[in-house]
Amino acid sequence: MQQEKIDIKTPEYVSLQFQTAGLGSRAAAFLIDQALLMAFNIAVVLIVLFSLGSGFEVWMIRYAESYVLGFLIIGLFVVNWGYFFVYEFFSGGRTLGKKLLGIRVMQENGHSITLLSSLIRNLIRIIDMLPGFYFIGIVMVFFHKQHKRLGDLVAGTIVIHERKVKKGKKSTxxxxxxxxxxxxxxxxxxxxxxxxxxxxxxxxxxxxxxxxxxxxxxxxxxxxxxxxxxxxxxxxxxxxxxxxxxxxxxxxxxxxxxxxxxxxxxx
Structure with a gap:
């Protein structure tokens, strides 16, 4: 889909122009982040299994009624969800995938993403993923004129392309x-x-x-x-x-x- 430019008037009456990130760049950034999280999840599960000193089947029988499995699942959920929430806020709207693709999240008034807006957009991510394979989110980004998913609409955020630095450009x-x-x-x-x-x-x-x-x-x-x-x-x-x-x-x-x-x- 062709990338579009939008003009934003900030509360300080400063006019800013941005180029919105489309489905392709957002999907690519998300896949990079998911690959990183998947590698982390697999590593954590393997570490837990080996630390128990028994095979998988024995471990399942022995600990199925314990809190170990529950803590593991809850812990991985918190990490996987918190990755986007924390990383976006403390890294200026960028996760690792977004950094590599040159895109970032910001508030639609031109300001940097706030803690609350990051929290909201990532909570709504659960709905954007329904009914599977991020269907609602993909449809929203594809058809919305500013390429927003539901989380962006609720949180008042937008994903834009960052300024590209031209290599070899003469210093000012x-x-x-x-x-x-x-x-x-x-x-x-x-x-x-x-x-x-x-x-x-x-x-x-x-x-x-x-x-x-x-x-x-x-x-x-x-x-x-x-x-x-x-x-x-x-x-x-x-x-x-x-x-x-x-x-x-x-x-x-x-x-x-x-x-x-x-x-x-x-x-």
């Missing part, structure tokens, strides 16, 4: 400046919760700052750096007023790298 002046300064995301250590607290409005601000960074006269850049730092570094929990001008610039450029990964998508 800003990228060269960042590299020469030795700035990376590690320059400003931020946790997942902190990164998720930044909105599209914050991304637009830091993106504008980065775009003008090399163009402004030194005195104007100094003033702008302090103004942006007061807003964004304070939000990041950084005591910005104790830093030198160079440290503030490097911290803001590092923040730009963090939010660029979170907010910049292929148009």
């Amino acid at each position: 002046p800003l990228e060269t400046e960042i590299k020469n300064r030795g700035v990376g995301k590690e320059t400003l250590a931020l946790g997942d919760w902190t990164i998720k607290s930044f909105s599209a409005k914050d991304w637009k601000l830091i993106n504008t700052y980065a775009a003008r960074f090399l163009q402004l006269p030194e005195n104007e850049k100094t003033e702008l750096t302090k103004q942006v730092a007061a807003i964004l570094l304070t939000k990041a929990g950084v005591e910005w007023h104790t830093h030198t001008e160079a440290e503030l610039e490097n911290s803001l450029l590092a923040l730009y790298l963090h939010l660029k990964e979170e907010w910049e998508f292929e148009m």
Whole structure:
């Protein structure tokens, strides 16, 4: 199915454009995740059987009335369901399969997926799998204009393609400046919760700052750096007023790298 682009107006009145992920890429990502989970399930079952020190038939007779089998089944269910729920939230809407396919889940208002929306969309996964082989989910994704399954509709989420980085692309002046300064995301250590607290409005601000960074006269850049730092570094929990001008610039450029990964998508 042909991929479609959608325009989203965020609560901060920032217009963003995304390319929705279709059935093919979503199915491929799901199969990769399922292969990983299947390998894990088989490994756990084998470890449990061998740890009991008896053959399968003997073990079934001996422990059929015990809690061992029940705990094993419940544990595997929690892990298999929790994999999508936890991985998507703490990895910015990406499972391993989604990362490899270059797609991610986000809220339909343009914000990163929240804990609640991740919980809801993955609970509804149970219905999307009915009556078997993910039938309801496949039909929904195929026919919905934004390729949403039932879980996406209820949770208010959408699956989109991420920005593709072209190999061999010449570095921009800003990228060269960042590299020469030795700035990376590690320059400003931020946790997942902190990164998720930044909105599209914050991304637009830091993106504008980065775009003008090399163009402004030194005195104007100094003033702008302090103004942006007061807003964004304070939000990041950084005591910005104790830093030198160079440290503030490097911290803001590092923040730009963090939010660029979170907010910049292929148009």
